[in-house]
Amino acid sequence: MNLCEQLSDRMPAIAAGEQWSATEAAHLAECAGCAAEWAVFTAARVLGADVAASLSAHHITERVLGRLRADRSAARARRRGLAIVGLAAAAAVALAVWTGSPPRPAGGITRGVAAADLSLVELDSLRAPELEALLHSMDPTDDTDPLHTVPSVLDDGDLDGVLDALEG
Amino acid sequence: MSATAGSKADARPDADLVAAYRGGDERAAAELVKRHLAAVGRFLYSSGAGPTDVEDLVQETFFRAFRRIDGWRGEASFRSWLFTIAGNLHKDEYRRRRGRQVVSIEDRDLPDRADPDGDFAATEAEDRLRQGLAGLPRLQREVFLLRAQEGRSYQDIAVALGTTPGAARVHYHHAVKRLKELVR
Numbered sequence: 001m002n003l004c005e006q007l008s009d010r011m012p013a014i015a016a017g018e019q020w021s022a023t024e025a026a027h028l029a030e031c032a033g034c035a036a037e038w039a040v041f042t043a044a045r046v047l048g049a050d051v052a053a054s055l056s057a058h059h060i061t062e063r064v065l066g067r068l069r070a071d072r073s074a075a076r077a078r079r080r081g082l083a084i085v086g087l088a089a090a091a092a093v094a095l096a097v098w099t100g101s102p103p104r105p106a107g108g109i110t111r112g113v114a115a116a117d118l119s120l121v122e123l124d125s126l127r128a129p130e131l132e133a134l135l136h137s138m139d140p141t142d143d144t145d146p147l148h149t150v151p152s153v154l155d156d157g158d159l160d161g162v163l164d165a166l167e168g
Numbered sequence: 169m170s171a172t173a174g175s176k177a178d179a180r181p182d183a184d185l186v187a188a189y190r191g192g193d194e195r196a197a198a199e200l201v202k203r204h205l206a207a208v209g210r211f212l213y214s215s216g217a218g219p220t221d222v223e224d225l226v227q228e229t230f231f232r233a234f235r236r237i238d239g240w241r242g243e244a245s246f247r248s249w250l251f252t253i254a255g256n257l258h259k260d261e262y263r264r265r266r267g268r269q270v271v272s273i274e275d276r277d278l279p280d281r282a283d284p285d286g287d288f289a290a291t292e293a294e295d296r297l298r299q300g301l302a303g304l305p306r307l308q309r310e311v312f313l314l315r316a317q318e319g320r321s322y323q324d325i326a327v328a329l330g331t332t333p334g335a336a337r338v339h340y341h342h343a344v345k346r347l348k349e350l351v352r
Contacts, residue, residue: 008341008344011315011316012315012316012319012320012321013319015316015319016319033348036348036351037344037348039351040297040316040344040347040348040351041316041344043293043294043297043351044214044297044301044312044313044316044317044347045316045317047210047213047214047294047297047298047301047317048209048210048211048212048213048214048222049206049210051209051210051213051219051222052205052206052207052209052210052213052222053206055205055206055209055222055223055226057198057201057202057205060201060205060223060226060227060230061197061198061201061202061230063227064197064201064227064230064231064234065194065197065198067231068197068231068234068235071235
């Protein structure tokens with residue numbers, strides 16, 4: 001490292017209060033490049049000191065904290081709004097599922113049944129009494145409602161009757 | 169109680185104050201503003217911000233810093249991180265105002281002092297330096313200011329600006345070379 005580089009590296013420490021060594025001081029006195037760098041460095045060090053001194057910490061802090069509080073309130077309000085919209089949407093969907101009947105497919109009820117061809121392979125291994133028990137546990141229907149009164153064994157006539165009741 | 173009430177200096181390091189603010193302590197934020205306000209103001213002014221814009225930019229710097237306080241993970245000093253935010257803000261402001269006057273060096277009020285000739289010469293040199301700094305590429309300017317105004321090491325500067333210590337040294341020397349020509 002030559003003396004010019006050494007002086008350049010030492011400038012922050014000297015600006016902070018350290019002293020040049022005798023060799024460094026002698027070099028600074030005779031090297032125009034180092035003298036010019038030192039002049040720029042020290043001028044930049046105090047640049048804007050008067051502008052900075054005019055800033056009020058109290059005023060700026062109050063404004064910054066006020067904006068942060070307002071920002072947090074707005075964020076909370078946005079989150080609440082989103083939660084309310086979400087809950088309302090969920091409630092509307094639940095209400096529609098619970099009370100409404102789904103639109104019938106254009107091809108009639110048989111096409112709808114075909115479309116709902118669910119594969120429940122886990123039921124294949126169950127025997128008839130077990131399936132019966134499972135059905136009873138899953139289907140707590142109101143026996144007084146004719147639409148939900150389904151005979152245990154249905155022939156064609158029974159099925160027509162159920163379909164007539166469903167379709168009005 | 170107001171977060172800015174009381175003038176007793178808080179000796180806690182920046183990292184502790186940041187942790188306290190994350191925990192909801194607004195007095196910690198007030199102390200951080202008090203501690204770094206002048207340095208951020210000088211950095212912005214030296215980067216070319218007009219004297220009348222400095223306060224708004226300083227306020228915006230701290231607002232953004234506290235709003236995204238989790239973005240400071242302590243690799244660089246808190247002040248260097250603030251300078252990065254301030255530098256981004258100043259760049260955005262420059263872009264926003266492109267086509268209009270950006271560096272309002274001329275609208276600075278001349279100080280009323282006893283030696284107007286001497287002060288004018290000093291002001292002229294200061295203005296040339298500011299113009300020179302404002303004309304530097306951003307990285308060169310920020311490396312130079314972090315070193316000259318903050319006395320930061322190349323290592324700290326490199327972490328703060330996302331570069332290497334060697335590259336920071338090169339940027340510093342390029343900046344000095346250009347500024348020496350302007351101020352001569």
